[in-house]
Amino acid sequence: MRATKISLFILLFLLLGIAGCSDREEARVETKDLVQGxxxxxxxxxxxxYRVNSKVSGVLSEILVEVGRDVEMGTPLLRIENEPSERSLEIAENQLELARKHAAPDSDILNRLREQVDKAYAVFSQDSLDFARFGRLQDDDIGSRQAYDRARLQYRTSLSSYEIAKSNLRETRDRLRIELENARNSYLAQQSRTGDYTLLSVIEGTVYDIHPNKGELISPNQPIMEIGASxxxxxxxxxxxxxxxxxxxxxxxxxxxxxxxxxxxxxxxxxxxxxxxxxxxxxxxxxxxxxxxxxxxxxxxxxxxxxxxxKEGVLVLPVLYVSESNEVILEDGSRKTVETGIRDLSYVEITDGLEEGDIVLKPEP
Structure with a gap:
């Protein structure tokens, strides 16, 4: 009697389990074309x-085009009235004059360095004579070895000082020439920033937007217009x-x-x-x-x-039916690990473990 009750209990449990499985959503393995994106x-x-911007500051004095207009390469777009910069121009001019003075062949800086070269050469010449004289005495076994070594050391020291003095003169002369060229370029650039400044289109296209209005102050690198292909x-x-x-x-x-x-x-x-x-x-x-x-x-x-x-004609399942560990729940409630391939937002490719028509249950949340 007890065995009969246990058997009935097990049968009832299995029936409830099957009924529970039948209530769950299911999907069938099918063939589809799959695109992974x-x-x-x-x-x-x-x-x-590209965005049109200005290299100078000033007041936007004139807008020469309208939004929506087609422009050619080189078409004038706007004019900027540059802010007065007399002080900046004066500073650039003073720096140029100073650079010219320093880079001149007879400048005080170069003359002092030449004097250092001359002095170093005079010392080197005397030390080289002394070193040669002590060398001859040493060859004739006259004079001490210690005096010869001192003369040799003094010769090498003065030679090094002479080479350093010449190098300083050469490097300073080159540096002053570069500073003169930079000062000249700065002065010319400052000169070009005076007066009106006209911006031109660098492409053939359409004006899609104009940001500032006429009369507004424009800063360097401020976006002014937007232009692109038509x-x-x-x-x-x-x-x-x-x-x-x-x-x-x-x-x-x-x-x-x-x-x-x-x-x-x-x-x-x-x-x-x-x-x-x-x-x-x-x-x-x-x-x-x-x-x-x-x-x-x-x-x-x-x-x-x-x-x-x-991929064309591959076996797929909805992505919600395959766990992160590639495990699926079969129709009888058992679990099975499958191999997957590419996937999109809705489906995942099944490369091994299932066949077309197999039914898989949706995992419970």
């Missing part, structure tokens, strides 16, 4: 995009540093833009910048983008999927 985000920019765009993407080693030039890219619902644009990876942003921990990548029939604008945000690998 890397996610990136970024923005649309025109090709050859109607030709590219995508500037940020790729996580953990994925950047997978990216190569020529890979296909698929874009989704917030401004273009239900549209997917295509492109190719063109450039990979070899630097990781120390704050964002991302690398910059530039891809071409085909607008098809859509109108694109600089600054449009986008998301991208960069295709790394593609």
């Amino acid at each position: 890397v996610y990136a985000s970024g923005q649309v920019l025109p090709e050859n995009y 109607g030709r765009f590219e995508a500037e993407l940020d790729v996580d540093e953990t994925d950047i080693t997978l990216i190569e030039e020529g890979q296909s890219v698929f874009f989704e833009l917030d401004a273009l619902e239900d549209s997917v644009l295509e492109g190719k990876i063109m450039r990979i910048y070899p630097r990781i942003d120390p704050v964002e921990r991302t690398a910059r990548v530039v891809a071409s983008i085909d607008p098809e029939d859509h109108r694109l604008y600089p600054g449009m945000s986008l998301e991208a999927n960069i295709v790394i690998r593609e």
